[in-house]
Amino acid sequence: MSHIALYRAWRPQTFQDMVGQQHIIQTLQNAIREDRVSHAYLFNGPRGTGKTTTAKVLAKAINCERGPATEPCNVCDACRGITAGTVMDVVEIDAASNRGIDEIRDIRDKVRYAPSEVRFKVYIIDEVHMLTSEAFNALLKTLEEPPAHVIFILATTEPHKLPATIISRCQRFDFRQVSLPEQTERLGRICAEEGISADEDALAYIARLSDGGMRDAISLLEQVSAYGGEHITLSDAVEVTGGLAAEQFEQLAEAIRDRNAGAILPLVEGLMQAGKSADKCLENLVYYFRDLLVLKLAPQGRAATERIVDQDKYRSMAASFSSELLFRMIDVLNQYQLEIRHAALPQTIFEVALMKICTLQDTSGGRASAPADAPAPEAASQGAPGGEVQRLQQRIDTLERKIEQLLQSGVRPEGGGAGQAQASPASRGGGKGTNNFGARSGAGGMGGSIARVKLDPFLAAAESQASGQVRMKWADILQRVKGHNISTHAWFVNGEPVSAAENTILVAFKNSIHRETTEKPANREVIERVLHEVYNRPVRLATVMLKEWQTASEKGPAPADELTLLQEDERGGPPPEPEWVEEAVKLFGEDLVVIEDK
Incomplete structure (x- = not known):
């Protein structure tokens, strides 16, 4: 049986045959039963969800010789004629090829005449959003004062392209994707x-x-x-x-896991030689890593893994990646998926996307991939001989390291001597203090230095649900930034979201020039405006160098009692330097300017 014959054989002929649109079918059947059929309907929804089919079934139901009935009999001459398309009073028009004002004027002239074969004249206009503005104006006049014997059914996949005056005169039904x-x-x-x-x-x-x-x-x-x-x-x-087999998924995933970029190119070449489509392979790979992520975050649930038959191998592969790395890999693949559709060399884009995720660093430090039943490091050390002493020694080392960093950034402990200390770049932020979101405000320009960000809150929240949501929405955020300002997007796209805490999103950059340009007031304003649009609340932007983030991730966040002590040390430090210090640095340079405590 051919495709057309199979589709015709299984095309719904009654409301009962429709799949996934029960809410619409029930409403239409109630309208027929109560004799409240509207003069105009607007059917909106994705392609292949039954808009035109529902329109024809509705035309048969209201014109059935045994009705109007909630279900057409499909036996009488009216039902059979409408199914075959031989009833002149039921007209189906393709607006994509009949989009001019002349065709709509022809309809307007003919609606005045009563139907000759059935009860109602029914005009089904498919892809109605393709009509010209003049044609819409002509159709509007007919919809304003329709004859009682005429019913219009408009079908479209893009209702936003219809004038509001047309939509307001129709009963709108939104068809959903079939589950x-x-x-x-x-x-x-x-x-x-x-x-x-x-x-x-x-x-x-x-x-x-x-x-x-x-x-x-x-x-x-x-x-x-x-x-x-x-x-x-x-x-x-x-x-x-044109999809990928389970073995091909595993080979690509193993190469990415092992960071073996050399093995990726032969695999891609083999897929292309086998006739696979680069964009389809990339789409399937997104689904593959999505399923890995579902297995990690919801191991007790039944993940949708129709592409993989061997569940044991699938779970073993999921254990090879941390949740944070999977989030980032999916974000990268999604960005390239938007580009590959219009690329002149889709195979090259596919290869670049794979090599990109192959070089991503796992900043979770292995914590995310640890088994759920593994004991915590502190618990293990407490159970071992001398574990308590070892744990305290680690905390002391961490605290000393943090204090040393604070001293290098210009913060002195109380009661310190009157020694000399050079003003560090972090202390010359133009008097900018700590903001309300846990991150220091940047200097705001290429000429000033960007203040250090407190990474401990972000390290603690790196695997949080909020951080995961940011990564999932990152492609949308970048696209919105591009729509507001292309130059801002050109710099901002080089950053990667690593964490979110206290209404602040932390973005890491490999290149300092990308970070400094992103921190410019004009660019920061565009980005934070987009973040406000996405989250419907004020959200701040903080930036950090990727190397600094990776180093801090390996060390991990400081315990709560250490954080309290560090915060007390910071509050006891000197106030921000006045603006004249910054001006002196600009005139004479950092090497010649020395700040003395008097």
Whole structure:
């Protein structure tokens, strides 16, 4: 059976046959039952979700010779004629090819005449958003004063392109994507009726590729059944649709895990030689790492892993990556997925994306990938002989290291001698103090230095839910920044979100020039405005050099009692230097300016 024949055979002929749109069907059936059918409907939703099919079923239901009925009989001449498209009073128009004012004027002239074969004239205008503005104006006049015997059904995938005056005169119904279980159940029913045996994981794989469209799912099923014959397997579905097999996923993931960029290029070349699509491979790889992330964050739940049959290998691979690294890898792949669709060399973009995630550093220090039942380091040290002494010694070493950093940044302990100390860059931030979000305000320009950021709150929150949400939304944030200011995006895109704490997002940069330019007041204002739009509340931006973040991540955040002592030391330090100190540094340089305590 051909694809067209299969689709026609399984195209819904009644409301009961519709999949996934029960809320819309019930509303329309109640309107028919109570004789409250509207003069105009707007059906909106993704492709292949049943908009035009519902419109035809509605036309049959209100014109059925045994009705109007909540279900068409599909036996009378009216129902059969509408199904076949031979009833002149039910007109289906493709607005993509009939988008001018002349076609709409023709409709306006003909609606005045009563129907000749059925009760109601029904005009189904598909892809109505393609009409010109003149055509919309002509249609608006008809919708304002419609004859009682005429019903308009407008269908579109882009309702935002319709004038508000058109939308306000229609009853709007939003069709949703069909869920995976509903699609899988319908595909299994089709296979049973057609005498085709299919594995459950193969049908689930086909349903996922259809992106919520039942029509696309049936098309893929026909394509796979033509290849696999009377039995459809997961490998057949992967092969026909251009996806990656489980072994290929594992090979790519192993190369990324081992940071073996040299092994990636031959693997990609082999995939391209096998006829795989670069953009489809990249899309499937995003799903693969997403499933790894689901297994790590929700190990007790049933993850959607239709592409992998061997669950043991899958879980073993998930244990090789930390949650933070998986978040960052998915963000990077998603950014390249937006670019590969319009790239002249998609294979090259695919290779660059893989090498990019291959070089990402795991800043979690291995903490995220530790088994859930492993004892905490402190607990292990307490149980060992001398563990308490060792733990205290580590805390003392950490505290001494923190105090040394504070002294280097210009903070002196109380009662210190009247020695000389050079003004450090961190102390010449133009009098900027600590803000309300746990991060120091930057100097705000290329000429000034950027103050150090307290990393301990961010280190403690690196694996928090808030930090994970930032990484998931990072592609959207970058896109919004690009829409506000392209030059700001050009510098900001080089940063990576590493943590979020106290209404502040910490972004790490490899290059100091990228960080300093991002910290400019104009660029910071654009970025924080975008963050306010995304989170619907004020959110601050803090920056740090990637090397500094990685070093601090290896050491880990200081315990709470050490943080308290450090905060007391900072409060007891000297106040910010006055503005004339900064001016003196600009005139004579740091080597010639010395600040003495009197």
